[in-house]
């Protein structure tokens with residue numbers, strides 16, 4: 033379904049975003065990748081071309097810069113004259129620990145993880161209307177249910193649900209055929225996630241390659257939400273609606289609290 037489609041992937045230099053780029057390359061899509069680290073993006077672009085991408089290019093920069101979203105969309109318009117899918121996936125650095133009281137960090141993370149998503153979607157919407165394309169928003173179970181040690185991060189992910197679920201309703205009211213897929217992910221085995229939480233969370237993380245493929249498929253099928261891994265995420269959301277306090281205590285009981293880093 034994605035052969036020849038024009039796709040932007042943010043946060044594509046590592047983790048799930050990198051894996052999405054490789055899947056899309058094998059599907060022979062046109063790719064525009066973004067992240068901060070140019071050296072990593074160059075390597076991912078090279079690999080995408082080897083795997084069969086119809087074309088692959090990148091823009092490097094930090095998504096807390098307010099001018100970058102428009103720059104990215106300008107590049108898509110110049111290179112392709114349009115856009116079929118916008119995959120919003122990047123996140124800024126945040127640590128898995130007690131809230132430190134650093135309000136500045138919350139403000140910055142909101143900018144990187146939330147406001148830039150709004151800005152990218154806004155800049156992309158005219159092109160996506162034309163192609164009847166798709167917006168894919170990568171979120172987390174932590175954007176539906178708040179566990180400990182992710183307060184700033186969780187806030188940014190809850191914000192995405194509020195904004196993009198409202199926008200989806202407006203597009204339907206307006207009879208605009210642009211789909212919005214919100215991806216609710218559990219623990220995935222990316223380097224940064226394993227580094228951040230494996231000393232506290234004993235669970236086995238789900239594979240990033242399969243996760244990446246499910247995100248792309250959910251977007252292409254224009255689904256409203258993806259739950260991955262499905263049974264774990266869906267059952268947590270169900271339990272949350274039936275017995276929220278029970279779920280909260282189950283979540284707390286699964287953490288190795290003695291290993292939480294206090295610095």
Ligand SMILES: NC(=O)C1=CN([C@@H]2O[C@H](COP(=O)(O)OP(=O)(O)OC[C@H]3O[C@@H](n4cnc5c(N)ncnc54)[C@H](OP(=O)(O)O)[C@@H]3O)[C@@H](O)[C@H]2O)C=CC1
Nearest residue numbers: 043044045046047048067068069094095172220222224225
């Ligand atoms: N892994 C997990 O367990 C889970 C992940 N998710 C979600 O999946 C998505 C991907 O996560 P994952 O693959 O683990 O993350 P990674 O840390 O592996 O990748 C994050 C990407 O974002 C880029 N990035 C970091 N800071 C910025 C910035 N300031 N501006 C622009 N780009 C930036 C990074 O590249 P660079 O440093 O070069 O900028 C990298 O390409 C996220 O939305 C996350 O919330 C959801 C639930 C669980």
Ligand SMILES: CC(C)CCC[C@@H](C)[C@H]1CC[C@H]2[C@@H]3C(=O)C=C4C[C@@H](O)CC[C@]4(C)[C@H]3CC[C@]12C
Nearest residue numbers: 172173174177178179218219225228229233283
């Ligand atoms: C009910 C749930 C709140 C708790 C159960 C699942 C837990 C173990 C899972 C589900 C979502 C996961 C986090 C996530 O979404 C993304 C990141 C960002 C990354 O940079 C560092 C790791 C972190 C904080 C993950 C940590 C582990 C979390 C909380």
